[in-house]
Amino acid sequence: MLRRLHSLPGLFAALLIAALAVTGAFLAFDSIIERSGATVPATGQVTVAALAEAVQLRHPEVERIVRTASGSVIATYFEADLPGAERVDPLTGQALGPHQPSNLTRTITNLHRSFLMGDAGHVAAGLGAAAMLVLCISGAMLLMARLGGWGAILRPSRGTLSQRLHCELGRFALIGLTLSALTGCWMCLATFGVLPDGTAVDAAALVQPSGGARLPPGQLAALQAVDLSELRELTFPYGSDLADGYTLTTAQGLGHIDAATGQMLDFTPNDLARQVHETIIMLHTGRGVWPLALLLGLAALTAPVLAGAGGVIWWRRRAALPKIRQNVGAQSADTIILVGSEGNSTWGFAVTLHAALTKAGHRVHAAPMNSLAPRYAKAERLLILTATYGDGDAPASARLFQQRLERSGTVMPVAVLGFGDRSFPQFCGFAEEVAAALRAKGWPMLLDTWLVDRQSAQDFAAWGDALGNAIGTSLALAHVAARPRTTALELSGRVEYGAESQTPTAILSFVLPAAGGFWQRRTLPRFEAGDLVGILAPGADLPRFYSLASASTDGVLEICVRKQPGGVCSGFLHELQPGGRIEAFIRPNPSFRPGRGKAPVILIGAGTGIGPLAGFIRHNARHRPMHLYWGGRHPSSDFLYGPQLSQYAADGRLTRLNTAFSRVPGGGYVQDRLAADAAALRDLVQHGAQVMVCGGRDMAGGVARAFATILQPLGLDLATLKSEGRYREDIY
Template structure:
C-alpha cells in the first residue's frame, strides 16, 4: 500500500514538485542577501514615531513603511506622479538605496507561489506541496521498514545503485523536505482561508476628526510602539483630512487619528497569528536564513529523487509479468502470490493462472509482497515461493512475512515451493512461509509441496492434486520463464588447478562487435555492458538447457569486461561448457543484482573470506578499493604452484595498498591447512577489527562457510559478541553455494 501510494503520487506530481523545489531553492538565497544588505532592527532601540519623522522629512508623500520578515525596513513613497521604494537604516532613517527586487526574483517568486497562473496556480502549487508531504512521509515509512525500524535508520542502505541513491539521499533530506512541504501546505490552506492565519483586519468604519495633522513624530500612539514590533505602518492619504494611520504590529491592527494621535480602533490578532508567522519563517527562511539555506539545499535533491524514482518504477514495471485478464483485487476468487528472484517462477504462475481462468475462476496473480491488499471475494490463496540463497526470501517476497502479521483474513491456502535439492535448505523459504501460515491458523488446502529444479513433471502432478481439491479439471503444462538474455564473447581466459584435480578458470567476456550496440555506444559506455558491480550475479544459460546457472561477478561494468571465476564441477553441464569454451565463443547471459553482498559504505575495515573460485567477487571488491580502506583477505586453495588464483593482481594490490593483508591457506602442501585455521590464528586481531566496526564478507563453498562461522563464533563468544548480531547489522554477509 505504501509503495503504491508513493509511486502513484510521485509519478503524478513529479514535474510539479520539481518546479516547486527548484524555485524554492533559488528563493532560499534571498533571506541571506537581505540579511547581509540591511542592518538588523534592535529591540527597544528605536520608536516607530522617530523613524517615521525622519522618513517623512525626506519624502513628503510616504505611502507606507514595512518591516519585512527578514527585518529589512522598506519605505514606499510617491514623488509627484511616480512611485518608488527604498531601504532605510533602522537606526537613523537614512536611505540605504532603492528597494527593487529583480525581475528574475519576482518571476521565480510567482512561479513558486502560483506557477504564473494566478489563483488557480496557487491551488495547484498547494496540491504540489501536499504531494510532497505524502512522498516524504511514505518514503520515510518505507525506508524505516526496509532498514528495520527507526533505530536502524543509520544502517547502510542496500539495493541496486539506483535504489541506494534514492534511499540514501532521502535519509539525509527527509526532515528538511517534510518541514518545507508541511509549512507550504499550511500556507496554501491559509491563502484560501481553509485554515486561519490569525491576522486582524483594519476597521473600515472609523474616521479621523479632520483638521490639521500632527507631525508624525508627535503621534503618541506611534511613539509608544517599538520599531522591532512593527509589521507595517500605512500613512493617511494626503487628500483626505479624515484618513487615518493604519498600524500593524505583532499584536494586532490599530487605526490612529492623524490629527489627535489617539487610537480610534484596535483589532487584535487571533492566537493563530504568531503560529502563521512562525510557519512563514520556517518555510521561507525570512528571519532565520541558515534554516532557509538548509531547506533550499535539501530541495535541490528533489529532481534527483524524481529521476531515480521514475527509473526504479520503470524497471519494476518492465520486470513485472503481464497476465491477460488478471482479475482485480476486489473481484478475484483465487489469489496466486509469487515469490521469484530470477523470474523463472513466474512461468509456472502463468500456467496456473491460465488453467484456473479456463476453468471459470476469476484469478489474480501478483507478487507475494501484495499480500496486504484487500481481497473481499477471495475463496483461496495459492502461494508459489522460490528460495533465494540460504533459505531467504526473494525480492518480490521480502515483505511477505511482516505483512502477514497484520492480516485479519484466513483463507484456505496451498504453498508450492521452488528450489534445488543440492542445497541443504531446499525450499527453505517455502518451509518458513508454510510454518508461518500454520501458526496463524490458515486452513490448509493442500500440504506443502516442493518442486526440484523447476520440474515440469512435478508441477503437473501438483496441479492434478490441486484440481481434485478444488473439484476442477486442471492440466498444468509449464516451463520456467526464460529470462531475457544478451550475448557475450569470451575475450580472455586464465586456467589453473589441473595438477590438483580442481580445474578453475578466470573467464572474461565482452560485448561482441556485431552486437546491436554500435561502435559509438561502446565508445560512450564500457563495451555496451549493462550495469553491474562485483558481487552481483550473472545467469548463464548453457546450450541445450533452459535452466540458468549463476556465478558471482569479479568485475564491474566499468572495467569493460564481465569476469567470473569458475571451477569445473564433475558432471556440471554449465561449468563443463564454460571450461570448453574457446576464445571468441559466446554465452547467453543476464544480470541479477545482488546488493546484499557488497561492502557497506564507510572506512571501517573489511574482512574478506573465501576459498577456491569464491575469491572472484572478493578480488573485485579489492580491485575497486580506490580509497585505500583497510582490507584483510583470507583465502584457501590447494597448492600455490597450481591454483593460486589472481596471484599477480593480489600482489599489485598489496603494493599499492588497496589490500592491507593477505592470509592464504593451502590444503595440499606440507604444513598447510584451511582458511578457518588462519582465522583462528588471527583471532585477537579479528576481534579488534570487529569491535572497530569491521564488516565480514564470505564467498565460497558451503562446507568452508560452516567452518568459518564456527571459528568466528569461538572468537566472538568470550568477548560477549555473537555472529547473529553481526548478521542482523549487515556486518556478516555470505554468498555461499
C-alpha cells in the same frame, strides 16, 4: 497498499512537485541572500520613531516604511510628484540606494504559487502540496518498514543506486518536505478563504484624530515606544490632510496614531487566526529564520531527484513483474496464487498455473507473497509457489510474508510448492517453513508440500495433477521456461589454475564481439563487481549464475569458474577457446556490495569466491581499509589473482592479505585463519567493519561459526550484524 499510496501520487504529481520544489528552493536561497545583505539591529537599539524621523528628513513626502520579514527596511515616498522607493539602513536611517524589486524573484514567486495561471494554478499548486504530504507520510512509513522499525530509521539503506538515493535523500529531506507540504496546503486553503488568515481590517481610527499641527515623527510617543524589530509597516499621514494620522502595523497588531499628539488612538491586537497564519507563513518561507530557510531549500532541492529516482524504482519494479493476463482482483478471486521469488524464475511457473486455472474456469489472483491480504472475500484456496534464498531464507518477494501471516485473520485450504536445487542442504527450506507456519495457524493443507527440483517441468506437471485431483479440476501444467534476454559475449582471456591439485579453475574474461554490425550494442550491459551473470550453455534451458569479478566500467566481464565434475556449464566454459561466444545476462545483486563510507571491510572467501572480492579491492580507489582472508589448496597451484593481490597490497588498495592453504604442511582453512586473528578482527568490528563472505556453502558455514565465536566477547551476534547490513554473504 502503502506502496501504491506512495507511487500513485508520486507518478501523477511528479512534475508538479518538481516544479514547486525547484521554485521553492530558489525562493528559500533568495531569502537567505536577502537576509545576509541586511543589517539587523539588536532589540532595543533603534526605535521606529528614530527611523521614521531620519527618513522623513530626507523625504518630506514619505508614504510608508516597511520592514520585511528578512529585516531589510524599505521606504516609499513621493518626490517632485514622482513615486520613489529606497532601501534604508535600519541602524542609521540613511539611504542605501533605490529599491528595485527583482522581476525574476516575482516571476518565480508567481510560478511557485500558481504556475502563472491564476486561480486554476493556485488549485494545482495546492494539489501538488497535498500530493507531497501524502508522499512524505507514506514514504516515511515505507522507509520504516524497509529498515525495520522507527528505531532503525537511521540505519544505512541497501539496494540499487536509485533505491539508496531515494531512501537516503528522502530520509534527509523528510522533515523539510513535510513542513513545506503541510504549510503549503494551509496557505493554499487560506488563499481561497477556506481557512481563516485573520487579515486585519484597517478601518478608520475609532477615535477621531485631534487635527492639530503635526509633530515630527521622532517626537511621537507612540512611535518611540515601538522597537524596530516589532515593526511591520508604518503608513504616514497622507498629503496635507490634518485629519489623517499614522497607521502602525506591528507583530502584535494594528493601531492608529494621532500625528499631532503622538498618542495611540486605538490598537487592534492580532487575533489567534492571524498569529497562526503568520506562523504558518514563517514556517513555509523560512523568512527571518535563515537556518529554517536553508533546511527548506535543501530539502526542496532533493525533491526532483527523489521524483526521478522514484520513477526509476517504480519502472524497474513494474518491468520485473511478469505480465499476467486476466489477473483478477484479490477480493473477487476464488483462487489466490502467492509467489516467493528472488530472480523472478518462480513467476514463470505461477503464470503457467494461473493460465491453466483460468482456462478451467476459476477466477485467479496472483501476487507476491509479501502482498498477502488480511482477508480475501471470495477465495476458496491459496496456492503458494516459493523459492528459497541462500541458506533457507525467504526470497525477496516473501520477506514480509510470515509477519503478514501473523496478522492475517483468515483461514482456507492451502497448498505450498517449493522450488530449489536438491544439491543444496536447505533445498526448499523456506517452503517448508511457510508450510509449517500455515499449519500452526490452522490452515488445512490441500496437499503435502511438494518440491520442484531445478525448475523441472515434469515435477511441476506432476504437482499440477495432484492439485487438480484435490480441487476437482483437471489441470495440465505444461511449463516452458522463458529464455531470458541475453547478450552475446566473446572470450578474450583465460588464466588457468589448479591443474596440479585436480581442481581445474580459470579466470575468464569476456568482451563484446568485435565485429558487431551497426545495430549491435557497443557497450557492455551495466554491472558491478558482486553482481551475477547468468550463462546459458548451448542446449541448456537453465542458466548457471557466476559472481562477477569486474564492473562494466572495466570494459570486460570477468568470472572465476571451477570445473565441476559433470557440470554442463562449467565444462562448456572450460572448453571455450578465445573468440568463442557465450549467451549471458546480468542479474543485479545489490545486497552484496561494500556499504558506503570509510569503515573497514573484511573480505572472506575460499576458492573461486575470490572473484567478487578481488573486484571490490580493484575498485577500492579511495583506499578504505580492506582486509582479505582467502583460502586455497596450494600456493603454487590455485592462488587465484596472486600477482594482482600483491600489487593491490603494494599500492594501498588492499590493507592486508591473509591466506590459508589446506594442502601445505601446517596449513589450514580460512576459518582457522580467522580464529587466529580473533583479536584484530574484533577490533575491526568495533570500528564499524563490514564483513563480506563469498564462496561455497561449507566454507560459509565454517566462517559463520568462527565469527560467532569472535563476536561473542563483544556482546554481538551474527543476526545483529546481518540486520545492520554488516555481514553479507554470497553463497553457492
